[in-house]
Amino acid sequence: MKISLQKIYDSHMSIRKLLSADLPVKTAFKLSRLAKELNGLFQDVEAQRIRLVEKYGEKDEKGHSQVTQENMEQFSKEITELFSEEVEVDFSPISIEELEGAKLSAFDMEGLSFLIME
Numbered sequence: 001m002k003i004s005l006q007k008i009y010d011s012h013m014s015i016r017k018l019l020s021a022d023l024p025v026k027t028a029f030k031l032s033r034l035a036k037e038l039n040g041l042f043q044d045v046e047a048q049r050i051r052l053v054e055k056y057g058e059k060d061e062k063g064h065s066q067v068t069q070e071n072m073e074q075f076s077k078e079i080t081e082l083f084s085e086e087v088e089v090d091f092s093p094i095s096i097e098e099l100e101g102a103k104l105s106a107f108d109m110e111g112l113s114f115l116i117m118e
Contacts, residue, residue, distance in 0.1 A: 021102035
């Protein structure tokens with residue numbers, strides 16, 4: 001399955017929440033394997049995002065970098081380019097029934113939609 005880095009980045013917290021749900025063992029195993037792969041990709045994307053913020057930003061008095069207004073256009077171009085990349089992930093979508101009992105918000109379900117088939 002091809003997934004954009006944007007989807008991986010945006011779904012990170014929802015996947016973590018899903019992993020803490022009480023799910024059938026087969027579903028939990030399947031999701032834990034996927035989460036390991038996606039977490040590695042998330043970490044890579046986050047490292048690149050931070051690198052870009054530091055490249056196009058300035059440090060504040062607390063040492064945190066923030067993109068400057070004059071660099072925002074170039075930063076936006078490069079982060080959009082990064083997030084639009086797609087990677088191949090070996091995963092079969094799970095059915096909505098397999099998530100029975102998981103307490104997820106509509107926001108979480110939206111973030112996980114690429115993993116779920118109806």
